[in-house]
Amino acid sequence: MWRTTATVVRCGSEAFLIDSPVFPDELETLPPLLEQAGFPFTGLLATHGDWDHMLGRLAFPGAALGVAETTAARLRAHPGAVQRALRDFDERHYLSRPAPLTLGSVEALPVPGYCGLGERELELHPADGHTVDGMVIWIPWAKVLVCGDYLSPVEIPTPEGSLDGYVATLGRLEPLVKEAAFVVPGHGGPIDATSARALLREDRAYVEALRAGAASLPPGRRDAEQRRLHAANLARLRASGAP
Ligand SMILES: [Zn+2]
Numbered sequence: 001m002w003r004t005t006a007t008v009v010r011c012g013s014e015a016f017l018i019d020s021p022v023f024p025d026e027l028e029t030l031p032p033l034l035e036q037a038g039f040p041f042t043g044l045l046a047t048h049g050d051w052d053h054m055l056g057r058l059a060f061p062g063a064a065l066g067v068a069e070t071t072a073a074r075l076r077a078h079p080g081a082v083q084r085a086l087r088d089f090d091e092r093h094y095l096s097r098p099a100p101l102t103l104g105s106v107e108a109l110p111v112p113g114y115c116g117l118g119e120r121e122l123e124l125h126p127a128d129g130h131t132v133d134g135m136v137i138w139i140p141w142a143k144v145l146v147c148g149d150y151l152s153p154v155e156i157p158t159p160e161g162s163l164d165g166y167v168a169t170l171g172r173l174e175p176l177v178k179e180a181a182f183v184v185p186g187h188g189g190p191i192d193a194t195s196a197r198a199l200l201r202e203d204r205a206y207v208e209a210l211r212a213g214a215a216s217l218p219p220g221r222r223d224a225e226q227r228r229l230h231a232a233n234l235a236r237l238r239a240s241g242a243p
Contacts, residue, residue, distance in 0.1 A: 003188045006020050007146050007184050012118030015041050017041065017045070017056050018044075024058075031059060043063055045115070046065060051082040051085035054082050054103065057103065058097060069108045073133070074132060082103065086101055115137075127147070127148055127150060127173075130150060130159060131161045132162075135148070136173065149185070150170070152187045153191055153221075154187055156217060157206055157210075157233075159207060160236065163210065177197055183196035202218040
């Protein structure tokens with residue numbers, strides 16, 4: 001669904017699942033897939049609190065879920081929102097799941113900061129703007145950037161949190177993208193660094209034009225669904241009192 005990505009990162013005898021696939025059969029496949037790959041699952045991370053990234057515990061019930069402090073605050077402020085959004089989606093698509101989603105004891109991680117994995121550390125960078133919360137995860141030894149709902153080759157920017165936050169996050173992503181071998185956006189990835197650099201330029205231009213009231217859709221992302229997202233971006237701006 002939505003070309004949603006999930007990333008498994010391993011170091012030594014530990015492996016984290018970052019974000020999640022959406023469909024029940026995809027989630028069911030994860031534990032045997034990791035086992036076959038020799039990735040010893042130890043925990044979950046989510047880049048942000050949108051429900052489609054938070055389903056890891058359906059595959060690994062009882063696992064600890066680490067999120068940015070901003071995401072933990074968002075989840076606390078809107079208890080049950082993830083489960084309600086999942087239920088709406090499942091009803092709309094006639095999906096049934098073996099068990100309801102519980103998020104368990106969510107661990108709030110300081111961002112910017114580090115998160116240990118085996119004998120190494122993942123780097124956590126703040127990434128608000130798409131939503132009010134979130135982080136991107138830089139895997140230094142693999143030169144992989146897991147960037148949540150930024151730099152998507154299939155989806156235009158959706159600055160539901162704030163335009164200023166979005167532009168600032170793109171600025172923080174820039175040096176990481178320069179270093180990266182691969183970038184894994186939440187929808188449509190993974191992509192190589194050259195594509196990610198091009199998307200960063202396009203997305204910055206789009207968001208800045210949106211702020212100036214003159215945005216047009218980037219090439220390759222102009223289908224009916226992207227036009228709908230664009231109209232929603234404009235409506236959100238008008239509702240916030242922008243000219
Ligand atoms: Zn998403």
